[in-house]
Amino acid sequence: MIQIGQKIYSILYGGRYGVVYAIHGEQRPSGIVSYGGNATFDIVFKNGTETKMLPESILHGVQWQIFDEVVSADEIKQMRELAASEIVRKAAEAKEKFQKFSAAVEALRANPAYGALQQTGQGKSIYCTKLAAINIRRQLKAEFPGVKFSVRTNDCEAVRVVWMDGPTGAEVRSIVQKYQRGYFDGMNDIYEYTSSPWTAVFGSAKYVNEQRQHSVEALTKAVETVCKEHGWPIVEVKTGFDGGAWVNLGDHNMDRILSDYLGCVDVHLVRMTVAAR
Numbered sequence: 001m002i003q004i005g006q007k008i009y010s011i012l013y014g015g016r017y018g019v020v021y022a023i024h025g026e027q028r029p030s031g032i033v034s035y036g037g038n039a040t041f042d043i044v045f046k047n048g049t050e051t052k053m054l055p056e057s058i059l060h061g062v063q064w065q066i067f068d069e070v071v072s073a074d075e076i077k078q079m080r081e082l083a084a085s086e087i088v089r090k091a092a093e094a095k096e097k098f099q100k101f102s103a104a105v106e107a108l109r110a111n112p113a114y115g116a117l118q119q120t121g122q123g124k125s126i127y128c129t130k131l132a133a134i135n136i137r138r139q140l141k142a143e144f145p146g147v148k149f150s151v152r153t154n155d156c157e158a159v160r161v162v163w164m165d166g167p168t169g170a171e172v173r174s175i176v177q178k179y180q181r182g183y184f185d186g187m188n189d190i191y192e193y194t195s196s197p198w199t200a201v202f203g204s205a206k207y208v209n210e211q212r213q214h215s216v217e218a219l220t221k222a223v224e225t226v227c228k229e230h231g232w233p234i235v236e237v238k239t240g241f242d243g244g245a246w247v248n249l250g251d252h253n254m255d256r257i258l259s260d261y262l263g264c265v266d267v268h269l270v271r272m273t274v275a276a277r
Contacts, residue, residue: 001027001029002020002023002027002039002041002056002059002066003020003070004020004021004022004023004070004076005019005020005021005070005071005072005073005075005076006019006020006066006067006069006070007019007066007067007069007070007071008020008043008059008064008065008066008067009064009065009067010045010051010063010064010065011063011064012063013049016045016046016047016049017045017046018043018044018045018046018051018079019043019044019071019075019076019079020041020042020043021042021043021044021076021079021080022041022042023039023040023041023042024039024040024041024042024053025038025039025040025056026038026039027039027056028056029056029060038056039056040053040054040055040056041053041054041056041059042054044076044079044080044083045079045083046079048082048083048085048086049083049086050080050083101195101197101200104197105197105200105201107197108197108198108201108202109201114202116138116142117135117138117139117202118131118134118135118138118202118203119201119202120200120201120202120203128203128204129153129156129157129158129159129203129204129205129206130153130156130203131202131203132159132179132199132202132203132204132205132208133151133152133153133159133205134203135179135202135203136151136159136161136175136176136179136208137149137151139175139176140161140163140172140175140176143167143175144166144167144171144172146166147163147165147166147167148163148164149161149162149163150162150163153205157205157206157207158205158206158207158208158209159176159179159205159207159208159209160209160210160211161176161208161209161210161211162210162211162212162213163211163212163213164212164213164214164215164243164244165212165213165214165215165218166212167212168212169210169211169212172210172212173210176208176210177208178196178198178199179198179199179202179203179204179205179208180199180204180205180206180207180208181193181194181195181199181204181205181206182194182206191206213242213243213244213245214244214245215244215245216237216238216239216245218245219237219245219246219247220237220245223235223237223247226257230257235247
């Protein structure tokens, strides 16, 4: 039977020590597995958080540990006062964050430097991928005049930007990545959504990908230069199905050197080991 003041530990949220400060209903520990228990518990934790109406079956589960020690009423009072102050602090912090976010949004809306971009609130959703694609296309055209960019949407989820030669991948990425509304967390296998003043004003996409292709002429020049500098035989440059150039490489570091030479990391190269070269 759990008592008011009994110490507990939960492994959830990184681990928390707490104390039961209220019990609702009648406890039935002998029937927890079969019937789920009848009581619920209010728990205050040392980090200033609380859990209310926790079912008896969960408290006796594998994620919780119940100690024999029971703390005094004064200690419970101090812990609950801390929890109350944390609620006030977090509310003030959330209000300040919201005010800063709103101010940043209004500053972007009024900034004449982005007057050529289309904004949300004009019949467009805040997460409208089409709006993001429109603005990406406009920004790239203004930043890199004369370079032809293909900006396409995919199922209202992604924007894909492809171009040939011209600016490096890093230069284009610095413009387009601010339209992405989150990132994929591979460790937890989930997509983490984020919000920024930029996406709130100019639209966003779940994924924004950029791919820099190279013409046969540009890659041929790079290959000839690199091979001559390192004393390697000239490698043939070919045209891929997507119109981009590619080369077959031997077992040396030519792919890295070519990437450095061309100022990017997305050169379309195929490595293959040649026994004798």
